[in-house]
Amino acid sequence: MHGDKVKLLVVGAPAFLKIIKHLFDGQPDFEVVGSIGGIGSLARQSKRLSPKLIVASVKPVGTNVSRAARSIKDSSPLSKLILICPVKDFSEGARMCGADACLEPNELVRRLLPAAYKLALRRSSHATPSVNRVH
Numbered sequence: 001m002h003g004d005k006v007k008l009l010v011v012g013a014p015a016f017l018k019i020i021k022h023l024f025d026g027q028p029d030f031e032v033v034g035s036i037g038g039i040g041s042l043a044r045q046s047k048r049l050s051p052k053l054i055v056a057s058v059k060p061v062g063t064n065v066s067r068a069a070r071s072i073k074d075s076s077p078l079s080k081l082i083l084i085c086p087v088k089d090f091s092e093g094a095r096m097c098g099a100d101a102c103l104e105p106n107e108l109v110r111r112l113l114p115a116a117y118k119l120a121l122r123r124s125s126h127a128t129p130s131v132n133r134v135h
Helices: 014-023 041-048 065-075 089-098 105-121
Strands: 004-009 030-036 051-059 080-084 099-105
Touching: 004 014, 004 041, 004 065, 014 030, 014 105, 030 041, 041 051, 041 065, 051 065, 051 105, 089 105, 099 105
Parallel strands: 004 030, 004 051, 051 080, 080 099
Antiparallel strands: none
């Protein structure tokens, strides 16, 4: 990728932030610009930071994955959303509600960076059903 770094906002517990920072450490195309523990202040943080990509752990957000995805996309509609879902069955509902990619926690290390690069290269801010799956 060329040009400015992709701004990344993390939604999750401090331990989750630490993992995400470690995974993106040394990646010249990405910059973790902030983190929040829940979605309550997401709209304000998104407006202030203008992230292109949001990585969110569903665990601290709550158990309703679809509602969490919808709320995050409503708070930051121009950002791409990678949702870390605890159960694979929740992924389809989350994608239908706006998540651009869903990963299980055990896929985080192997698949987060490829998904982030794939989404960061997309020009459109609106995913289509055939584009929602990032493998």
